Amino acid sequence: MEKNSKIYIAGHRGLVGSAILKNLKAKGYENFITKTHKQLDLTDSQAVATFFSQEKPEYVFLAAAKVGGIVANNTYRADFIYENLCIQNNVIHQSYLHGVKKMLFLGSTCIYPKNCPQPMKENYLLTDVLEYTNEPYAIAKIAGIKMCESYNLQYGTNFISVMPTNLYGPHDNFDLEKSHVLPALIRKIHLGKALYNKDWDSIKKDLNTMPIEGITGDSSDASIIAILEKYGIKKTDDTIQLEVWGSGKPMREFLWSEDMADACVFLMEQRNFKDCITHTKEIRNTHINIGTGIDISIKDLANLIKNIIGFQGTLYFNTSKPDGTMKKLTDPSKLHALGWKHQIDLETGIKKVYNWYIN
Numbered sequence: 001m002e003k004n005s006k007i008y009i010a011g012h013r014g015l016v017g018s019a020i021l022k023n024l025k026a027k028g029y030e031n032f033i034t035k036t037h038k039q040l041d042l043t044d045s046q047a048v049a050t051f052f053s054q055e056k057p058e059y060v061f062l063a064a065a066k067v068g069g070i071v072a073n074n075t076y077r078a079d080f081i082y083e084n085l086c087i088q089n090n091v092i093h094q095s096y097l098h099g100v101k102k103m104l105f106l107g108s109t110c111i112y113p114k115n116c117p118q119p120m121k122e123n124y125l126l127t128d129v130l131e132y133t134n135e136p137y138a139i140a141k142i143a144g145i146k147m148c149e150s151y152n153l154q155y156g157t158n159f160i161s162v163m164p165t166n167l168y169g170p171h172d173n174f175d176l177e178k179s180h181v182l183p184a185l186i187r188k189i190h191l192g193k194a195l196y197n198k199d200w201d202s203i204k205k206d207l208n209t210m211p212i213e214g215i216t217g218d219s220s221d222a223s224i225i226a227i228l229e230k231y232g233i234k235k236t237d238d239t240i241q242l243e244v245w246g247s248g249k250p251m252r253e254f255l256w257s258e259d260m261a262d263a264c265v266f267l268m269e270q271r272n273f274k275d276c277i278t279h280t281k282e283i284r285n286t287h288i289n290i291g292t293g294i295d296i297s298i299k300d301l302a303n304l305i306k307n308i309i310g311f312q313g314t315l316y317f318n319t320s321k322p323d324g325t326m327k328k329l330t331d332p333s334k335l336h337a338l339g340w341k342h343q344i345d346l347e348t349g350i351k352k353v354y355n356w357y358i359n
């Protein structure tokens with residue numbers, strides 16, 4: 001990529017897309033195309049075709065997708081497979097038709113089998129059955145990998161697919177029902193601490209920024225307490241009890257979103273990196289893992305966030321909520337061999353994102 005190359009970042013307001021835009025700007029790139037979901041619905045094939053023929057981007061980062069945590073994936077199964085297939089079909093196909101020089105597609109580590117050997121290497125793709133809770137989303141992501149691979153093989157395109165582990169950082173989704181575990185626990189524990197300390201200003205500020213089911217900071221104290229209880233933040237006579245979904249035993253690996261963005265830009269800048277496009281029937285180099293290679297149990301994650309935020313109430317585990325995959329740790333050695341490694345450790349990242357959240 002040249003500093004004045006025309007770069008389209010699909011999903012530039014999201015967790016990853018916003019970090020990619022920030023990273024590119026910091027590295028001196030200056031010619032961007034961005035469209036919000038409202039301005040360009042990427043599920044609309046005609047609108048995407050018109051957009052590509054008018055704008056003619058040279059490089060594309062595909063960071064737009066229907067994204068959510070375990071319960072959202074499990075509940076809105078049709079939306080997750082339909083919208084993700086549409087978005088990626090449209091963007092990948094138009095990138096081919098309009099001669100995009102290089103395109104990066106974001107998948108996810110949920111493409112690997114539910115009981116995958118650990119740590120997960122790239123070539124474990126399609127070796128066993130998937131985890132049920134996010135199977136539709138994972139199948140859409142696998143289709144995206146296979147589209148990039150197939151267009152590279154048939155048409156000689158330069159499309160690369162990256163498989164990030166669980167991500168977190170600024171501009172994440174902090175919805176208590178639909179988000180991923182790390183932002184959900186940050187918000188729950190922040191609200192739990194404020195309730196414990198009777199810090200109504202913090203609770204009201206939070207609810208005015210992100211109302212829950214129509215409850216804002218201006219609602220009555222009783223309705224605020226009732227809505228928080230519904231989302232697992234329970235006030236008892238002497239403490240606050242916070243719900244953590246599942247058994248607490250699943251292991252997860254977390255990567256700071258700005259590290260993730262740096263890895264994406266690093267891969268787009270590799271002129272001689274052919275690993276994703278030199279696959280054959282025998283060598284299945286279709287994609288590359290992006291992770292830290294370090295994981296933590298959900299119980300330990302919850303306690304780490306509790307200690308960082310300084311919450312003095314108690315945590316309890318609700319086993320009626322799904323655990324999902326018990327372990328999904330990436331093997332990032334392929335990326336390390338290219339010369340990239342993450343910078344931000346989990347504790348530092350949680351402190352940074354909590355600081356971003358409260359401000």
Ligand SMILES: NC(=O)C1=CN([C@@H]2O[C@H](COP(=O)(O)OP(=O)(O)OC[C@H]3O[C@@H](n4cnc5c(N)ncnc54)[C@H](OP(=O)(O)O)[C@@H]3O)[C@@H](O)[C@H]2O)C=CC1
Binds near residue numbers: 180
């Ligand atoms: N978050 C995570 O832990 C992980 C994410 N990933 C993958 O990384 C990528 C980015 O995820 P993340 O940043 O977390 O997601 P976010 O939900 O934070 O952002 C998604 C972005 O996609 C845009 N978008 C969604 N639907 C459409 C549509 N129909 N048309 C146009 N734009 C749309 C949104 O636009 P707008 O802002 O305008 O609404 C938003 O900017 C995704 O491919 C995801 O699958 C992979 C592994 C883990």
Ligand SMILES: C[C@H]1O[C@H](OP(=O)(O)OP(=O)(O)OC[C@H]2O[C@@H](n3cnc4c(=O)[nH]c(N)nc43)[C@H](O)[C@@H]2O)[C@@H](O)[C@@H](O)C1=O
Binds near residue numbers: 166184
């Ligand atoms: C990135 C990846 O993310 C999704 O997979 P996931 O890792 O299972 O998602 P998650 O972050 O929502 O949960 C991780 C673990 O944490 C537990 N957990 C505890 N308490 C809360 C909680 O309050 N909220 C959430 N969401 N989970 C909680 C939860 O029960 C689970 O055991 C995919 O669907 C798909 O989107 C994908 O690719």
